Amino acid sequence: MSRRVVSLVVDPVSCDGHGVCAELFPERIHLDPWGFPLISGEEIPRHLLDHAHRAVESCPRLALLLSERRIAG
DSSP, X not given: OEEEEEEEEEOTTTOOOOOHHHHHOTTTEEEOTTSOEEEOOOOOXXXXXXXXHHHHXXXXXXXXXXXXXXXXX
């Protein structure tokens, strides 16, 4: 049996540092001193997935992505 693991990824080339993602998903996204997102890459718990989706969909540069992988377990 495998389980789904979802995490956030930022494309640093596309990101302009608007900071919208951190406002919408402060549980997992923090900003550096210049306003660019710092993402730990941790798994997004099921109860926070709606927040993650909203942050991804609201990114003005489409630089934030959800990465999904399956792991055996």
